[in-house]
Amino acid sequence: DAGVTQSPTHLIKTRGQQVTLRCSPKSGHDTVSWYQQALGQGPQFIFQYYEEEERQRGNFPDRFSGHQFPNYSSELNVNALLLGDSALYLCASSLVSGLDTQYFGPGTRLTVL
Amino acid sequence: EDQVTQSPEALRLQEGESSSLNCSYTVSGLRGLFWYRQDPGKGPEFLFTLYSAGEEKEKERLKATLTKKESFLHITAPKPEDSATYLCAVVSGNTPLVFGKGTRLSVIA
Numbered sequence: 001d002a003g004v005t006q007s008p009t010h011l012i013k014t015r016g017q018q019v020t021l022r023c024s025p026k027s028g029h030d031t032v033s034w035y036q037q038a039l040g041q042g043p044q045f046i047f048q049y050y051e052e053e054e055r056q057r058g059n060f061p062d063r064f065s066g067h068q069f070p071n072y073s074s075e076l077n078v079n080a081l082l083l084g085d086s087a088l089y090l091c092a093s094s095l096v097s098g099l100d101t102q103y104f105g106p107g108t109r110l111t112v113l
Numbered sequence: 114e115d116q117v118t119q120s121p122e123a124l125r126l127q128e129g130e131s132s133s134l135n136c137s138y139t140v141s142g143l144r145g146l147f148w149y150r151q152d153p154g155k156g157p158e159f160l161f162t163l164y165s166a167g168e169e170k171e172k173e174r175l176k177a178t179l180t181k182k183e184s185f186l187h188i189t190a191p192k193p194e195d196s197a198t199y200l201c202a203v204v205s206g207n208t209p210l211v212f213g214k215g216t217r218l219s220v221i222a
Contacts, residue, residue: 088154
């Protein structure tokens, strides 16, 4: 049973560029959530997708956008990158139930220079 | 606003020296509390979910407990492979997971 997968593993970008991160959920899961984790901090919720729509959104600017595809996989897009966007970006999948456990992928380490 | 505070920030134990990690929370109607383990540079690994005060769950050397204001993660006779950051997160109402900053555990052989 494949768990949550994310690509790429690492990414280096410069300020002002745009980046796309990808996530495939655990088999049987239909909900994908994205988190940003700065060094030494807990993950911060960015947004959640279900049925190809954004269900909830955390306190992140519109530069952060996402998409969910019919096969439940998802993308996170960040425009106009800032130095402060450097972080580990985590994808988690679950069933739509609000109390269902979220299972995390290995993350994408984004470095903005 | 939901808040989660974990203590201590860092803990260093000798192999076999049992201890507890604390997660205190302030939420409007707790629906679930989650414990995760995270190794450096990797994604969090699910450990436990607790739903109501008085509930306890165990897995190998780990035992999680829940009261109305806090949760404890008890580690019995830890081994070096238990070294990791342990994260606590809560769900209340229709909110997403709200995480604490974690406790960084080091177990020395």
